[in-house]
C-alpha cells in the first residue's frame with residue numbers, strides 16, 4: 289500500500305504537488321495521469337524518498353522510504369531510465385544493486401530473463417536504445433521482487449511489441465497481488481492496462497476512481513433518446529429541461545441528455561406515455577473525459593482546439609450518422 293497524506297512539494301514559490309491525499313491499493317494497476325508539469329514525477333520521487341515533502345507525508349506500507357529496512361525488497365521503481373552509468377553493463381549494474389541489498393546473484397539472471405535482455409546483458413548500457421534502457425530500468429525495479437512497484441512512463445520509447453509486453457507485465461504483477469502505480473500520457477494504453485485512475489492537475493487531485501466512473505462522470509457521456517413522434521420529443525425535452533438537465537437536440541426525433549441515466553429517462557418517457565425507439569448511453573472516450581477534466585490544468589496549451597470540443601463533435605456526428 290502506498291499512502292499520501294497532505295503530501296505537498298514546493299520549489300521556491302511554485303507548488304509542484306499540492307496537499308495530495310491518496311491510497312494506492314494492492315492487487316490492481318493504478319494509472320497516474322496528468323498534463324506535463326502536473327506533479328506526477330515529483331509525487332513518485334516523494335514516495336521513493338528522493339524528494340522530501342515540504343509538508344505532509346508519503347508512505348510505503350505505513351513508513352517513509354528512509355525507514356524501510358530492506359527498501360529494494362519492499363518497493364521497486366522505474367523513475368528515470370537514463371539514470372544509469374553508461375560504461376557499465378546491464379549485468380554489472382544489476383549485480384552491484386543486488387550485492388548492496390543482499391539479493392542473490394541468480395535473481396540478476398532471473399530479471400534479465402523477465403525483461404528479455406539476457407543476450408545483451410554484458411554490453412555497455414551506454415550503447416542501449418531507449419527501449420532497452422526502459423527494460424533495464426524495469427529489471428532494476430523487479431530485482432528485489434517487491435510487492436510495490438512504481439513506473440514513470442514505462443512505455444516511453446518502446447515499440448508496439450514492447451508496449452504490449454509492459455502492459456502484460458503490469459497486469460500480471462497486479463494479478464499476483466502487488467501494488468502497481470504507473471504514469472503515462474497514453475490514454476488508450478491506460479484504458480487497456482489500468483483498473484483504477486488517479487488524475488492530477490497543477491499538483492492537485494482531480495480524480496481517484498475506476499476508469500468506468502471517470503468516463504461516466506464526463507459531461508461528454510450522454511444518453512441518446514429517439515422517438516418516432518416529434519411532438520412527443522418536444523414534450524420530453526421540456527420535462528427534461530424542467531429537471532435542469534442539459535439537453536441537446538440536433539434532430540427533430542432525437543436528443544442527447546447529459547447527467548441522467550437511461551433508467552430515469554425511460555421512466556419519465558413511460559410516465560408521459562412516450563414511445564421510444566432508442567435509449568442508450570453514448571460514452572465519452574477516456575481521452576475525452578481526461579481532456580475535459582484537465583482543461584483548466586494545462587500549463588503548456590497547444591493552439592489547436594481542445595479535444596473536449598472534438599469529443600462533442602464526435603458525439604454529434606454519431607447522432608447524425
Ligand SMILES: Nc1ncnc2c1ncn2[C@@H]1O[C@H](COP(=O)(O)OP(=O)(O)OP(=O)(O)O)[C@@H](O)[C@H]1O
Pocket residue numbers: 299302303304322323324325326327328329330331
Ligand atoms: N527540481 C525542481 N526545481 C524546481 N521546479 C521543479 C523541480 N522539479 C519539478 N519542478 C516543477 O514542478 C512541477 C511538477 O513537475 P513534475 O516533473 O513532477 O511533473 P510531471 O507531471 O511529472 O510532468 P511530465 O508529464 O512533463 O513528466 C513542474 O512545474 C516542474 O517545473
